[in-house]
Every structure is written in structure tokens, then in C-alpha cells.
Amino acid sequence: KNINTMNKINNFKYMLSGSIDTDKKHSFMNMINTRGRKVIAEVILKRDVLKRLGGGITPEQIFEYRQIGNAGAMLSGSVYNGAHAANGLTALFIATGQDVANVAESHAGITYTQLLPNGDYYWSVTLPSLIVATHGGGTNLPTQKECLKILQCDGGDVTNDDDDGKGNQANKLAEICAATVLAGDISLTCAVLAGDWVSSHDQYGRNK
Numbered sequence: 280k281n282i283n284t285m286n287k288i289n290n291f292k293y294m295l296s297g298s299i300d301t302d303k304k305h306s307f308m309n310m311i312n313t314r315g316r317k318v319i320a321e322v323i324l325k326r327d328v329l330k331r332l333g334g335g336i337t338p339e340q341i342f343e344y345r346q347i348g349n350a351g352a353m354l355s356g357s358v359y360n361g362a363h364a365a366n367g368l369t370a371l372f373i374a375t376g377q378d379v380a381n382v383a384e385s386h387a388g389i390t391y392t393q394l395l396p397n398g399d400y401y402w403s404v405t406l407p408s409l410i411v412a413t414h415g416g417g418t419n420l421p422t423q424k425e426c427l428k429i430l431q432c433d434g435g436d437v438t439n440d441d442d443d444g445k446g447n448q449a450n451k452l453a454e455i456c457a458a459t460v461l462a463g464d465i466s467l468t469c470a471v472l473a474g475d476w477v478s479s480h481d482q483y484g485r486n487k
Contacts, residue, residue: 303380305358305387309408314384316411316450320457321403324465329400333465334473338400344472345392361390361404362467367459374426375452376417381410385456390464404461411456413448430455 296302301309326338352360359365365386372379387408393401413432417423427433432452470476 301384303378303383305384309384310358310387311407314408314410315381316409316453317405317407318409318450318453318457319403319405320454320461321401322461322465323395324400324402326398326400329469333469334475336469336472338394338398340472341400341468342392342394344468345390349390358387359390361388361460362464364388364404364406364460364464367463368456371456371459372411374423375411375413375430375432376420376423376427377411378416385409385411388460402461402465404457404464406453406457406460409453409456411449411452413452427452 298304299308300314324338329336329338329341348362349360351357365382368382368386369379371377372382372385385406385408388404388406391403391405395401412418413427413434418427424433427448430452432448432455434448467476470479
């Protein structure tokens, strides 16, 4: 009723969001103001652990790669300057009953790294516009509900102060998403630098 009155008086029409919310579309507005949840995952990779588990790769090699990759991301106008946020997020979204189309804005993010004075490597991933939920929609499907239960993220998106571990389950799922992106970036970067990326696809790929 109010909308019709306004249309009649001012002779114009409008919609509630007018696409400025950029649902299922990336926007820098969402990067700055956040739509959904903003989450950060970070790790310090010890030099000896990295060399042992990363195919002999050193922090210096990853840092040099990161400098090149960051410059390339800026030149291309990429919305994520890391290796591949969308891969892990898409898998998690499908498994936990999320709206997979929201990967469009959820995969945008910032990777930041530092080569520490002691030779270790600091690596962080920030996802400023992550759209996830643990209640409603596809989260009620049997398999997706089971996956959320395995992750201990099943239940409503209601925050409480109890010590029963429930809290806000959607926030917990968001943290798992960010950690998955960080782990995937570490794995892919080490595989590329160690020369295992193509050979791994040949050995384990679905092209057999």
C-alpha cells in the first residue's frame, strides 16, 4: 500500500534491493562492508614442517611465488589473490546444503603472507563476504544434514552463551570454510612449486 502510494505521488518505481545487494554476484561493496560473514584463517608454517610435508619447498620459494601471484592477480583484476578459493568452497557448499550460486561472492578474498625473521612463514586468508547457513534450505536434506553433523555444525543459527559447544553454528561453518581455502592454497602452491601439480592430475584425475 505504501509503495503504491509513493509510486502514484512521485511517479517512479523501485525495488527493495535494486541489485545493490549483489546477491550471487561479486562486488567491491561486499568486500568492504561484508555481506554474510567475514572470516579469517591464518597459520604459521614452520620451516622444517613445510620442507618435510611440502615436497621440499622452502618458505623463501613460497614467498617469491606469492609476490609473482599477487602481481598477476592485481594485473588481471582477480577478486581473489590466492590460489583457488572457489574449489574448496564449492565442495563444502554442495556437501553441506548451501546455495552453490553464492560461491560467486563468497570466493572473493585476500591472501596475505610474511616471511618471518626466524625463517617460518605466516599465511592468512580473509573471506569478507561468505554466505553460509546451517538452518533451512538444502541443509535439511538427509546427506547434507549428515555432513553438517559430522562437522558439528548442525542446528539453528542462534547464538547463545552456553558452554555446550553449540553457539552459532553458522560462524563455525564459516571458520571451516576459511580453513579449507587456506589448506587448499597451501597444497596447490606446494604442488606447483614441487612440480607435482600436472603429474598428480595425470595420476589421480578422472581422465583415465
